[in-house]
Amino acid sequence: MKHLTFSTLAASLLLAAAHIPAHAVDGASLEFGTGNSTQFARGSLQWNFQRAIYESDRIAIKGYWDLSLAQWRGNRYQNRPGEHQNLTEIGITPMFRIQQPGSKFYGEAGIGAHLLSELYDNNNRKLSTALEFGSQLGIGYNISPRADVGLSIQHYSNGGIKHPNSGVNFVSLKVSYSFP
Template identity: 25%
Template sequence: MFRTLVLVLCLSSPQWAYAVAEELTEEDTETWGWRTALFSSLFLSLAMNPLGADEYNASIMMSEDEDVGAVKFGFKWHKDDLSFDLFGAEVTHYYLLGYSYWQSLDIDGQEGVVNAVEFVPVFRFNWSYSNWLSYLETSVGLSVLSRSGINDKRFSTNFQFTDSLSFGGYITPKSSWSLQLQHFSNNSIKLPNNGINFYNFNYAYRY
């Protein structure tokens, strides 16, 4: 967000732009460049749907200790033929393939970055397909982290399990939202196993 604001101000005020450019280090410029390329490529991938997904997902994430912020982009494949009724709710099933970018709020730059890829089967309990509050979800899946720790948390392994609980509803017939508690840990495969919890706001849209 800050870099976007800088770009807008640079275009509107050449003198101010020159002053900012002098203060930016070579590392700042490099970081701005690769992050712009990364996120623009992710947005284009969601728009073009190269994997033939049924739905895309975008998330804003904050760690429980409020020391790590993250964004997530993902694809969902729905398996509606596996649905069944349970206590008046229709249970459906989908797969999520997601990529998330974690940034430490205590450590600037690339030293505080973790990249994560996850594959998660998700079960959804629907009691409505039109209300703002319409479903509950639960999941357990697998993830791989680019680093085995962030800030003072040590996960010991790059491989992590991830599980979650969430509730949400439908904005339109094609779009939905949810609030989610997501946990990452290695299930004590190797110690220390500190793990990390995120509170996520998710937005999804059906292609």
């Protein structure tokens, strides 16, 4: 029943996003990450903030909302080699990007809410709640006016709401495309 409820929620969010007019979605990304004997694949849709947070001739701070759906695969479920744990994650994160005008390089950071389909228990790391907070810190490069590639470190934790709360860390590679 728990998986059915989570699947229903995930499907509802995806259908809602699919019914948003195409011009409302500003971008999409595909991301792959690894850490703690766990790998993930994530797809995201982005909506830019209405205006920049700060802009000058030397620096710009802009932002976007990132709605994501990911599949995690742990390779040491309950710390047993060869045992797997597959779970699904839905997240919403406000991301902040800092970049010098004219530069192709940028920095990015964000903290968001993520819902896991089941409790994470892999490689001697446990998360005791389905609601997790995910923080990201990354760097990137604009490979064209509409596309960029980025590398980030990510940390998931429930912020001490309930124990155990070992936290999980990932390194990821993301490719993004901005719609015209």
